Amino acid sequence: MRPRRIVSVVGTRPEAIKIAPIALEARRRPGLCHRLVATGQHPALFDDALAGFGIAADDRLHLAPPDAPRADRLAALEAGIAAHLHRLAPDLVLVQGDTDSARAAARAAVSLGLPIGHVEAGLRSGRPDRPWPEEPNRREIDGCAALLFAPTPGNAANLADVAGIVAVTGNTGIDALRIARPALPVPAPPIPGLRQLLVTCHRRENQGERLHGICAALRRIADRSDVRLTLPLHPNPAVGPVIAARLGDHPRIRLVAPLDHRAMLAAIRDADLILSDSGGIQEEAPAFGTPLLVLRAETERPEAVAAGHCRLIGNRPDRIVAEAGRLLDDPAAYAAMARPGLPFGAGDAAIKILDAIELWFGAAPGKHRQRRKPAMSPGESRPPAGA
């Protein structure tokens, strides 16, 4: 029998990091032929992230002119991906997460009648519109996927009303961390009396006035003589230049270019405290036992908050300063958060995902099998034999 063809369509740095373990695992399986298609949503960060795993995109589509209005970008993405998928005629289209690339790829697959596998399915912020557009994107993709790979049992429980098959797999971001960990740089020796804070901030809901407020709070934190803040700047023009203009002159704030994935993981490992609005960092920080204050009012990753690794603090300046101060000044509060844990899986998500896909291929009656009723309950990790 010919190998089954899987095409992953991805466009941004976090998608590259989270699809890489699947691409690597697929290579080890003779029954599968995996192809990685880049949409061009974040070209530079995307290529660097993949290169860290020794892989590159098989096809590049350059479909998303960054300056075009979102509706035009989405239309261009969907049309271009559909034309490409039509040529490739895969047996399954994989999309990761909640970006516009993922949504456009899912729509393109639906338009061609191709089945979709959704990696990182079932994340919900509790608000249908926030974060925008990620929350509406992930809900739409979940609604049309044949296979839904939920990182946690809680994510699977959020999928009770979808038509596809749900498997609990862990998050491939933890696989990526497991793969990268042995090659991380040796930690620099700590400087006595100096606490290292790592900060990332790029989410849409933290831009504009709110970003000004967050910068003001970071300045106040940096005014303490016992801290040093490092901020890798996101290239988004609504973020990097604004932060640089407000914080670039502070002697205890170091603004740096985006870090490659390994350097970022090392920075997470070596930080005493992280402040961030990133999704992926909420998954990675617990693995290193580094406390994380999440600069958002809600999260689609409540597992890390429930386990005590992260704390949701929103974006009001006074609260940011107070919460950081509490962890810096209260050793008991700090120790309660500074414990390693793996609320998003043990780093074997790609294996589980590809096991489930191979079982599904084995069970699928036709190449373009359509959606079906769930054959699994939340918490199960595989479709039952013969499903």
Ligand SMILES: CC(=O)N[C@H]1[C@@H](OP(=O)(O)OP(=O)(O)OC[C@H]2O[C@@H](n3ccc(=O)[nH]c3=O)[C@H](O)[C@@H]2O)O[C@H](CO)[C@@H](O)[C@@H]1O
């Ligand atoms: C809040 C939210 O909805 N976030 C979504 C967003 O990602 P997310 O908010 O995670 O996006 P980020 O740009 O923060 O990327 C995080 C990843 O990039 C790495 N990193 C970060 C900074 C840096 O300088 N260098 C670097 O390598 C981090 O270690 C992490 O692995 O898209 C992801 C992919 O669809 C989804 O999983 C997330 O749900």
